[in-house]
Amino acid sequence: MATYNTNEFKAGLKVMLDGDPCTIIENQFVKPGKGQAFNRVKIRNLRTGRVIERTFKSGDSMEAADVIDTEMQYLYNDGEFWHFMQPETYEQVAADKNAVAETAKWLKEQDICVVTLWNGVPLTVEPPQIVTLKVTETDPGVRGDTSGGGGKPATLETGAVVRVPLFVQTGETIKVNTRTGEYISRA
Amino acid sequence: MKLDTHSDWRPATSLEVLKRRARMLARIRGFFARRNVLEVETPILSPTAATDPHLQSFATRYTGPGKPDGCMFYLQTSPEFPMKRLLASGSGSIYQICKAFRNGEAGRLHNPEFTLLEWYRVGFDHHRLMDETAELVTEVLEGQFRLGPVEKLSYREAFLRYCGLDPHTAGTDEFAACARERGIRVDGLSRGTLDSWRDLLLTHVIQPQLGKGRLTFLYDYPASQAALARVRPGNPPVAERFELYLEGAELANGFHELDNAGEQHRRFERDLARRKHIGLPGVPPDGSLLAALEHGLPACAGVALGVDRLVMLATGGASLAEAMAFPIDRA
Missing domain, CATH: 2.40.50.140 (Nucleic acid-binding proteins)
Incomplete structure (x- = not known):
């Protein structure tokens, strides 16, 4: 079983904690003037998404997550x-x-x-950062409006609903940023 | 020869910070010159090393005239022992600004190589030295950092105030319950010593509250954390030791210095036994210090102050790296 010593701790490291795979977000070394050193670690549970704080005695280890x-x-x-x-x-x-x-x-x-x-x-x-998807349903909107202001909801072939400019019509394909959920352009 | 040309060769901090650092060092020297405290220099390399199980020395090897087969030298973790030899030889009050080295310590407030200001005052106890430490820091920070009135808390008062328990009498269960109540989850302390639990609460709960806009001193530590301080008999006995905090960062650690050679010898042996118990390498203890204490150390108090941390706070840096030209990752 592979393990990581506290000296190997860094953001992005994948470890097992309480039976769940986790990723280290932040690792802080704390030590009193004369005394026990600790690593204070922020960890995200990859199954639940929850972020927790945990403290380890410096020199201890965590099991690596595959x-x-x-x-x-x-x-x-x-x-x-x-x-x-x-x-x-x-x-x-x-x-x-x-x-x-x-x-x-x-x-x-x-x-x-x-x-x-x-x-x-x-x-x-x-998902990919940018996806190209077909509009399956949107209100007809006003022809000739290219200002981009306002906008309207459009349902895409995968079920996602995004705000699109008024000129975008049902049946067209568009590019969307999946990180923000925002319309980028016509494809 | 292949050189890594991708590494960042520039300093980690601005020239402005380096200039302010230089002015602070000049103020420190001015402070001690006015008080007739002698500036000294002692060796960074020593054939002996700190025995404290929480301090790891760098080791290197000397080979040359007089040592054809080579011998180990350790980089100092502080200049304490040679400075005490000077005191025992009659130097009077002395100070030193030097580099100290601690293996395994790196983080926001730690760099394996750092600058220490260490000074000893003959005839002072730890309370009088706390007062002088406050005067020094106030003078060095003048015009850079507004400080409220100095606060002094005993170690016990700090734990009562911030943790609601007496650190001298509490057991493991009480420390563990206090940590749990404050949302601190810790691994690997179930069989920890009482001092490990005290250190956990001090670093996680108390320390962040200390020194907000003013200098806070903690003093009279548990006798088990005496390090090189005298222990004052009583119920409980306490170590005449202090630490200084500013904005949650520990800036200085001082002692009413232990002057008993027999007791110092026992502490070396206890440290070495503890090192062995927890699987750390043994180190040669400093026999010259014991000989100097046998000869007689004048009653004195001494303190070591982290210069990089002081510069960091004065210049508003978020980490030690912002207070030094080349921290370890650019060394």
């Missing part, structure tokens, strides 16, 4: 699981609702996503 980020192609949703494939090896994994969570509304077949695997099982799925 967590890797890997680029995978989204294939399809069978109603229960979302299936992804490693493009080089054709290896497939199935992500459940917890892992996909909010990302579901951006997932378009064949897009390349970052799937975080823990012991080979998907833990989280991150």
Whole structure:
């Protein structure tokens, strides 16, 4: 079992805490003038997303978490699981609702996503930063308005709803920033 | 030869901060010159090392004239022992500004190599030295940092005020319950010593509250944390030791100095036994210090102050790295 000593602690390190895979967000070395040194660590639980603080005696260790980020192609949703494939090896994994969570509304077949695997099982799925999606429903709006001000809601093929300029019509494809949920441009 | 040309060669801080640092060092020297305290220099390399289990010395090897097979030298963790040898030889009050080295210490308030101001006052006890420390820091920070009236709290008063417990009588369960109530979750202390628990609460709960806009002294530590201080008999006995805090950062640590060679010898042995118990390498203790104490150390108090931390606070830096030209990652 691989472990990390407190001297190896740094932001981004993947560790096991209370049976859950976690990532270190912040590591602070504290030591009284004469006495015991500690590492005060901020940790995000990768399953629940919760951030907690924990203190370790300097010199102690944490178990390493077998967590890797890997680029995978989204294939399809069978109603229960979302299936992804490693493009080089054709290896497939199935992500459940917890892992996909909010990302579901951006997932378009064949897009390349970052799937975080823990012991080979998907833990989280991150969509591409920019996705190109078709508008399936939006009010007709006013023709000729190109100011971009105001805007209107539009439902996209994956189910996401974003605000688009009034000139965007049903059936068009647009680019959206998945990090902010904002419309970028017509595709 | 392949050199890493990607490393950042520039200083970590601005020239303005370095100029202010230089002015602060000049003020320190002026302060002691006016008080007739002698500036001294002592060796950074020593064949002996600090025995304190919480201090790890850097070690290096000397080979050359007189030592054809080489011998170990340790970089000082503080200049305390040679300065006490000067005091025992009749130097009178002395001060030194020097580099000290502590392996394994790096972070916002730590750099493995740092600048210490250390001084000894013959005839002072720890209370009189606290007063002088406050005068020095106030003078050095003048015009840079507004300070309210000085606060003095005994170690016990600080724990009663901020943790609601008596640090001299509380047991592990009480310390653990206090930590839990304050949302502190700690691993690896279940079999920890009482001092580890005291250190946890001091660093996590009390320290951030100390020295807000003023100098706060903690004094009279548990006898188990005496380090090199005298222990005053009583119920409980306390170590005549103090620490100075400003804006939650520990700035200085001082002692009413232990002058008993037999007691010093026992503390060396206790330290070395503890080092062995927790799997740390043994180190050669300083026999010259014991000989000097046998000869006779004048009654005195001494204090070491972290100059980099003082510069950091004076110049509004967020970390020690902003107070020094080249912190360890640019050294």
